Amino acid sequence: xxxxxxxxxxxxxxxxxxxxxxxxxxxxxxxxxxxxxxxxxxxxxxxxxxxxxxxxxxxxxxxxxxxxxxxxxxxxxxxxxxxxxxxxxxxxxxxxxxxxxxxxxxxxxxxxxxxxxxxxxxxxxxxxxxxxxxxxxxxxxxxxxxxxxxxxxxxxxxxxxxxxxxxxxxxxxxxxxxxxxxxxxxxxxxxxxxxxxxxxxxxxxxxxxxxxxxxxxxxxxxxxxxxxxxxxxxxxxxxxxxxxxxxxxxxxxxxxxxxxxxxx
Numbered sequence: 001x002x003x004x005x006x007x008x009x010x011x012x013x014x015x016x017x018x019x020x021x022x023x024x025x026x027x028x029x030x031x032x033x034x035x036x037x038x039x040x041x042x043x044x045x046x047x048x049x050x051x052x053x054x055x056x057x058x059x060x061x062x063x064x065x066x067x068x069x070x071x072x073x074x075x076x077x078x079x080x081x082x083x084x085x086x087x088x089x090x091x092x093x094x095x096x097x098x099x100x101x102x103x104x105x106x107x108x109x110x111x112x113x114x115x116x117x118x119x120x121x122x123x124x125x126x127x128x129x130x131x132x133x134x135x136x137x138x139x140x141x142x143x144x145x146x147x148x149x150x151x152x153x154x155x156x157x158x159x160x161x162x163x164x165x166x167x168x169x170x171x172x173x174x175x176x177x178x179x180x181x182x183x184x185x186x187x188x189x190x191x192x193x194x195x196x197x198x199x200x201x202x203x204x205x206x207x208x209x210x211x212x213x214x215x216x217x218x219x220x221x222x223x224x225x226x227x228x229x230x231x232x233x234x235x236x237x238x239x240x241x242x243x244x245x246x247x248x249x250x251x252x253x254x255x256x257x258x259x260x261x262x263x264x
Contacts, residue, residue, distance in 0.1 A: 075111035075120055083123040086130065092145035095134060099127065099148035106155035116160055124156060128164070131172045135180050143182035150176070150188035157195040161202065164192075170202040171211075178212040183226050190220070190232045197239045207240055207250055214240070214253050221257045 082098045089095050102123060105111035114120045127149050135146045153173065157164045164170065170193070177189035193213075196202040206213045220233040237257075241250045 075105050075108075075114035076118065079105075079114065079118075079120040079123050083119075083126055086123060086126045092134070092137075092139075092141040095145040096141075096148045098123075099145070099152045102127070103148070103152040103155055106152065106159065112159065116156070116163055121163075124152075124163070125167050127152060128167050128169045128172050132175045132179070135176045135185065143180065143185055146176060146180065146182070147184045147188050150185065150192055154188060154192050154195065157192055161196055161199045165196060165199055165202045165205075170196055170205045174206060174211050174213045178216045183224065183229060186220060186224065187226070187229045187232070190217075190229065190236055194232060194236050194239070197236060197243075203240060203243055214250060218253050218257045 078101070082101055085094055085098045089098070102115065102120075105115055105120070111120075115124060131146065131149055131153075134142055134149065150173065153164060153169060157169070173189050173192050173196075177186060177193070180186065180189075193202075193206060197206065205211060214237070217233045217237045221230055221237070224230045224233070234257075237250075237253070241253075
């Protein structure tokens, strides 16, 4: 609409040329899907160089995923846009929206195969590759973005652990767990690793001396004030120490934090 005109409850444009849009959830999703313009809308947002528009596009995709994620064309049209947002985003809010949309799509069987086998695989690989970089930025908002990314990976790992590990996901999650002081990040990183621990190559990565995962788990058990996170760290360490090919130093770390491995 022309500058200054109202659209969706917000004023577009104005003297400063700023846009403030208020998306209406299901109302907007229904308008786009019913007019079959989803592919054109996603393509337009994907091709823009305006960071603000990309952020709003990611928000729209999140609302669409929540309300109409079962639409048969949804994932194939929207994922390329989300992939571009994730590759270029300098704003943690855009990353959070995009990762939330990916997580919501992973919950929908019609979209899941697109994410794991089709064009969506590229978006998930971008999340895995950029996860340590996002975490290194620090701050509350980037912490929330990393937590959203880990939640998406948790759903992926629950469906296909090999996909996550093959793409370097175990190393990325271990890196984030080791480096981030954020409790929510630790919560979701440990949750992902608990899903991955049953996969032998992933477990081997976790117990590697260079990974620093064991030290971080012991630190969480000893110092974290969140009892749920502390408990999950203990369960993960127990799973690692109880594996048949567990290195001796894993059991020693159990002793150091006062936990007895299963079987004594």
